[in-house]
Amino acid sequence: MRSEGGFDWTKREQEIAELEARSADPQLWDDPATAQDVMQQLAWRTADLEHWHALEEQINTTFELSELADPDDEAMIVELNTEEVQLGRQVDQLEIETLLSGKYDGQPAFLQINSGAGGVDSQDWAQMLERMYVRWAEQQGWRVAIVDEMPGDEAGIKSATLEIRGPHAYGYAKAETGVHRLVRLSPFDSAHRRHTSFARVEVMPEVDDSVDIDIDPDDLRVDVYRSGGHGGQGVNTTDSAVRLTYKPGTPDQLVVTCQNERSQIQNKATAMKVLRGRLLERELQRQREARLKLRGEYRDAAWGNQIRSYVLDDRRVKDHRTNVESSNPPAVLDGGLNEFIAAYLRDPDLNAG
Template identity: 55%
Template sequence: MIRLAEIKDVVEVWRDFESRASSACDLIALALEEDDTSLEESLFADLEAISEELKDREFQLTLSGEYDTRNAILAIHAGAGGTESQDWAQMLMRMYLRWTERRRYKSEILDMSPGDEAGVKSAVISVEGKHAYGYLKAEGGTHRLVRLSPFDSAHMRHTSFALVEVLPEAEERVDVTINPDDLRIDVYRASGHGGQAVQKNSTAVRITHLPSGVVVTCQNERSQFQNKEFAMKVLRARLMELEMKRRAEEQARLKGEHVSAEWGSQIRSYVLHPYKMVKDHRTSYETSDPAQSWTATWTH
């Protein structure tokens, strides 16, 4: 049902584009026919808005990863450089918060450790909105800043580093579905110390989950039914634990190799002195307008 709702939303969006573009074309034809220039300004504004939204939607079509439609968790860590890097980490945090505002995403600072003199040592932000992870995942990595230090009385040039991590938000609950065909249930007589049978009837229960190999037993209750019920509770808990571990390993894979927030590992450099330039080292794209980054057009 969720997938159907997503498809319906996409279809409605493209139908809206088609309708708006058709209406604009009709108005243009009418204006040309009647030689009316009064609508020129509003028509250009409408067409520009449609064009920008269309670019955004076309970009969303490339966000086809398994987790791209999910909310995101953004973590920022100051690297080597003390107060300089802590201030840089806060600058990045503000940049991403402004980006979420522009996209009308909901953002919340979940945790923040203030810097020693200024800035932040680390910050964790939740970003809620469609394709939030898809848009932000490329921001993961080390970000480098070169500038004249506002904290240095000699106004020397300093290089600062900060590490950004981006994760897709995990589901609130980890539901475990157990197929009865995947279970082997054995019953036997409960045993006491030394392995001696303490009951004549077979009330103890051993449940084996065949796909995972998890085995649980219960023999403390007086009836087979009760032992089976408690064994199933334990089995569900064990399988949930396995699923949580699997998800943790998957998140570690998504985070990629551990990188240090230091020289040589940066994905993007922001230079404010002696010249102005922002360069993405993965794509070699660069701009001489740092303000472009502060409005976060790097994340489209």
């Protein structure tokens, strides 16, 4: 099997061939949304392969120049050293991408944020996280949209769902799943005391009908209501928002809402995508927990088991899974998450399956 630096050329070429075959099928365009997704996946994987080819050529050229360089030519030596540093950075980034080998890592992602107990402080914290993830996605050059948002009682939000579309969006975003803890001097406390707030983040892959996820229509309750909050002008003039309740009144109940689209049909279609993603992620999480229990390493994702703490007055952000720290909370909250995500992906116990 041909590979370079951990990159599986054969697998990527096979994926491209399969996507090219699907794109050539005239019936694909009977479903424009699926067709657009296939073409986007094809473009991402082709660009990824071309990037590796270009990097391979750059490395070979630099190596040949270094072999021919005159050791007394200081300018050439400086130029080659600079080129090697730049190539090293590119290799590091592409090596991270080789770790995105999970079955659904190449898919778009839905990222859901829910505020924890703590009233207005926790709801404000949930909105801070929402902005952080929007900024992070934008910095990657990806498309991000707010699918649903529930405003807080006084400030902030109670919950929000983001749709993130970009190369390996789920593979990267899954590193953010868990409880996030904020410690700060509360702007909502007249005494300006220190408060601790929590919010939970869930990340699900977007999957199409080719993935076997059985949803019995009898297990689904569909409610429609008037949209409000996020969505733009004119979005709340009709009962276009949709709430799906899966297995209502049972321990397996899931509730998904969508009000971002202009029509009830579009909102229901998006809500079904989110529901399918949540059901799939629930099963993937069950499998991960089973593996951890076999090794005696399982910890429940309860409110007390936060994955990361953001302590603003101490100027410290710490990921408790990898021990990666930053002394610049404003930069992290402005979307600077790649260092934390890379450490997660490099850990074989965390990035498993």
